[in-house]
Amino acid sequence: MRVKAFKAWRPAEGKAESVASVPYDVVDTKGAAALAAGNPDSFLHVVRAEIDLPEGTDAYSDAVYDQAKANIERFKNDGILIREEKPSIYLYSQQMGDHLQYGIVATCHFEDYEEGKIKIHEKTRRVKEEDRIKYVDIQNANTGPVFLAYRDSGKINAMVDAAKATEPLYKFTAVDGVAHTVWKFEDATELEAAFGEIPATYVADGHHRSASAAKVGAKRRAANPNHTGDEPYNYFLAVMFPESELKILAYNRVILALPGTKDEFFAALNEKFEVDANGVAVPRKAGEICMFIDGAWSTLTPKTMPGATDPVAALDVSILQNEVLAPILNIADPRESNDIDFIGGIKGTEELEKWVNDGRAVMAFSMYPTSMDQLFAVADAGMLMPPKSTWFEPKLRSGLLVNTLD
Template structure:
């Protein structure tokens, strides 16, 4: 892996908490406007710049990209963001309840993505990828990092432990209760060499950001007759976490409509699953799916388990898709269907019950979380998971460290 230190733009002293924002893709325009209200230093003015334009502005319009560019320039000119004089790596920790994880902030070479050394496990949607390409190209910057995972390294762990004992640049608790801490790291050459020994990293979250970063890098490479591969545009912003510290939550499903009658649904379901009405809302292990319908929870256990040699078919989300959603509920492509929605496990099963009890959905499925081992197995096989197979928490904040492409 080619990993480099970078000259970050970062919040000036005392401004990290007011600047740092949720990522662009976990909040809509209305929610972003509410979060940024009364705070002109919120990075949502950069990653959700439509909040500074007339209501109803198309978030994919040229005006939004131009406003984002103007806003980040304002942050720089007003001293809200300052630039490091020398390239550096950073250590970024997040604590959510008892869960604590440490990631290294660096830049990764886009050609490693092209060559499959930065591995993916999900498809991207063209409209979202094109949005991020235009956004990054217009800003000339990566304003939000890609969330990468790597297999644990003793050398990297030792450098992380050394950094923990130093004074942090930033330490604050966000409005959702997650504690964020950032340190500047030493040992630049040692870190670059240690990551150079790692054969691959894995996109945990940020498939559109990584795909678009690679496209922007390729565009600039092709436009530069003197391209060397060392130019800043070759590298995109990432936070890399060791697999042992990462926590994947369930990504649950709600079904908004039945194609037929309830009787027909249960007849078809009983051909594929044993159904136990036991009131259990959370699966105890992989291979179980909990279903909420008509005010009660049932556990579904497949009668025919897929072969373990197929890492995608063995996923619980694949079992649900292949044995329930497609053949029984006529949801062939969950990305395009209007009959399904997805709810991150961070919201708990109470949210599933609420959707059904309020009449917004006819049933809900509570899933067992995909494991890191399963994610690695799928990515190593060059295969793709069904959409919405993983939900990582806590989410990375935007605006703490920005990488420019010049």
């Protein structure tokens, strides 16, 4: 793996808490506007720039990309963001309740993505990928990092422990209760060499960000007759976490409409699953799916389990998709269907009940979380999971460290 230090743009002293924002893709325009209200330093003015334009502005319009560019330039010119004098690598910790994880912030070479050394497990949507390509190209920057995982390394762990003993650049607790701390490594070359010994990293979250970064890099490579592979545009921003520290939550489903009657649905369901009306809302183990319908929870257990040799078919989300969503509910492609929505496990099963009880959905499915071993197995096999198979929490903050492509 080619990992490199970079000259970050980062919040000026005392500005980190007011600048750092949630990622662009976990909040809609209305939510972003509410979070940024009264705070001109919020990085949401960059990653969700439509909040500074007239209500109803298309989030994919040229005006939004231009506004984002103007806003990031304002952050630089007004000293909200300052630039490091020399390239560095950073340590970034997040603590949510009892869960604590330490990630290494650096840049990764886009050709490692092209060559499969940065492995993926989900398919991207073209419209979202094109949005991120245009956004990165116009900003000339990676404003939000790709979330990568790597297999544990004792050598890297030792460097992390040393960095933790130094004075942090930033330390604050966000409004959602997640604590964020950033340190700077004194010696980037040792980390670059250590990651050079790691054969692969895995995209945990940020498939559209990584795909778009690679395409922007390829576009600039093609336009440069003197391309060497060392230019700044070859590298994109990432935070890399050891697998043992990562926490995957369930990614649950709500069904908005039935193609037929409930009797027809239950008749088809009982052909493939043992249905136990036990009131359990959260699956107790892999191979169980909990369903909420008509005010009650039931546990579904497949009568026939798929073979373990197929890492995708063995996933609980695949079992639900292949045995319920597609054949019974006519949801062949969840990315394109208007009859399904997805709710991150961080919101709990109470949110699923609320959707059904309020009439926004007719039923909900509570899933057992995908494991890191399953993610690695699928990615190593060059296969893809169904959409919305993993929900990583806590989310990385945007604006703490920004990488420009110059």
